[in-house]
Structure formats: C-alpha cells, structure tokens
Amino acid sequence: MFQTVEGGRYRCALVIRLDDGVDAALLAAIGSATGLAFEEYGTGGFGGETLATVWKAGDDLLIEAECDEAGVRALLVRAGTAERAVAIRSAIGEHMPAWSEQMLRAQLADTFADAPQALVALLMAAGGARPEDETRELLRRALDHEDEEVRHFAEYAATVAAELEKPPVVMREDRSVRELDELLRPARPVKGKEHWVTVRAGVPERAVPRPVTWLRTSLDDTDDVLWWIGDQYWEAVVMRNLGDRTWLEDIYLAPDKGTALHVVLHDALGTVHLALHGGDVEATAAKLAEDVGAEVLPSAPPGLASTGSGQARAE
Structure with a gap:
C-alpha cells in the first residue's frame, strides 16, 4: 500500500x-x-x-x-x-x-x-x-x-x-495482512488474491455494490490524473498489473477514506476514464471536471461491455 x-x-x-x-x-x-x-x-x-x-x-x-x-x-x-x-x-x-x-x-x-x-x-x-x-x-x-x-x-x-x-x-512493505477498506469490499467476500471491487464488466462477484459515477477524459495516459491525485493526497490502495496491458485499473481512496476513485485504461474505452463511488462523489466529480477537464457521463461508457476480467495487485 x-x-x-x-x-x-x-x-x-x-x-x-x-x-x-x-x-x-x-x-x-x-x-x-x-x-x-x-x-x-x-x-x-x-x-x-x-x-x-x-x-x-x-x-x-x-x-x-x-x-x-x-x-x-x-x-x-x-x-x-x-x-x-x-x-x-x-x-x-x-x-x-x-x-x-x-x-x-x-x-x-x-x-x-x-x-x-x-x-x-x-x-x-x-x-x-x-x-x-x-x-x-x-x-x-x-x-x-x-x-x-x-x-x-x-x-x-x-x-x-x-x-x-x-x-x-x-510503499510500505509489510502490509500483507491489511484488511480491505469498506469501499473496496464486494457485496460478499471473494476468495483468491483479487478480492476487492472492480468497475470492469464481466466480473459480477466483484462489482461495486453502490452507484458508480463515470467520467471521461481526453487523456491518453494517466499522468495528469496522477498529479491531481497527489495534490489531493489520495491514497493508492490497488495498483494495476503492468504485465496485463488490456485492462489497467488503479484505485485510490480520499484522505477520509469516504470516496473511491478508479483510474481506468482499456482499448475499448479509448481514453482514460474515471469511476467514482462513495460519499463525496458529486463534489469530487466537479473538481475533476474543473482541474483535468473530465466529462461526467450519464451512465457507464458504451465500450465498458467489451472489457473482460483482468489482473491487478493490492498494495
């Protein structure tokens, strides 16, 4: 972590x-x-x-x-x-x-x-x-x-x-026994190494058990978003597996751990997409729109259905 x-x-x-x-x-x-x-x-x-x-x-x-x-x-x-x-x-x-x-x-x-x-x-x-x-x-x-x-x-x-x-x-090395924060837990516990929520399609057992707000950016890489995350002191809790280039999903928690931000890249989505869930979604989405030019979507992006299961690693 x-x-x-x-x-x-x-x-x-x-x-x-x-x-x-x-x-x-x-x-x-x-x-x-x-x-x-x-x-x-x-x-x-x-x-x-x-x-x-x-x-x-x-x-x-x-x-x-x-x-x-x-x-x-x-x-x-x-x-x-x-x-x-x-x-x-x-x-x-x-x-x-x-x-x-x-x-x-x-x-x-x-x-x-x-x-x-x-x-x-x-x-x-x-x-x-x-x-x-x-x-x-x-x-x-x-x-x-x-x-x-x-x-x-x-x-x-x-x-x-x-x-x-x-x-x-x-990155703290000895965090293997760290319990998942509430926002990272699926509706029911999932066995295996990947036991946290994901916004990827086709993984119903790990779906986020609350409404998710999607945002689309015009960015081809995550650099600007990562700068924003650092400036806001969000905590990285799940990092993508760089060996799997088909689905990249990093998950961050707000300092009060009340809001989760998923940073997503996939060919079917085109550009970097963001997914928010938790307690302060509306204000966070507004700030992302202002600071990085993200556009709030009325629903999940159309290309999301084309994504499949992938791998990530918890930190």
Missing part, C-alpha cells in the same frame, strides 16, 4: 555524491549526535521526476532523494523543530562530503552555463523549502539564458523543486 508521509515543518537538505547514501554508519552518526533512532519506512517518490527512500524517527523524516536525469542525490530533512533539523543536517555534513544551497550557489554563480545540470542540485539543496532569494535570481538568469540546454535544465530544476515541496509517497 502507498502512503503519503508527512514530516515536520522545518526543512533543510544537503546534496551528496551519487556513491554515498543512507546506511547504518550514517544512521548511527545521526543517532549519536541527536539521540534520534531513524528506521527505514518505505520507498517511493514525490510524484514525478524524483525517487525517494524515507527513514522516520517519530515525526522527523530523513529522505534520500535522487533525480536520475540530472544524476543528483540529496538528503532531505523534515523535522519538528529547527534545532533538530540543523542537528541532523550537521551530522550528515560531518559524516560525508556534502554541499548546501549556499555552497552550490557560490560555485555556480558565474559558471552554471558550463554544467547546467548542476542547477538541479542547487534547487534540490533547498530541500523542499523556499529557495533563498539569491538562488531564485540565479534560476531566473538561467531561465532567460540564450543556450537551450541551460534553459532546459533551469526549467527541469524548477519542476523538481516544486515536487520536493510535497510530502513523499512511499
């Missing part, structure tokens, strides 16, 4: 070498300096370009974030107090080579055009906090640069920085 992991409000970060990362020695060093015992919590990302592995100590987070395209790795800290955030960052800096936002900006002030991918490192060093004014000015200069590659990495750095403002979403 995927979880959104909220951390403390005080944020900072250090960029580290790609060969370095969080290990037992670093965790011990942080523990010795701060008294905090971080434990690995899960792996995932920030909803786009940046991967993340999260360690938790109470409400404090240590996040190993990596951006593959730019080849940058950073350690992000999100703590409940400014003192703890600084202490964790200091322990990291004493344990391994690391670069702060100020250090990177000083290096890049007049040389960013020579290595524009370093702009991504600079923005990651802000750690999801608002970059300093001098950093924002340097980024503005890069966005206005005459060189196309410089502009590309400046735009990319801004995208990554915006992602890091959000809490990471990670």
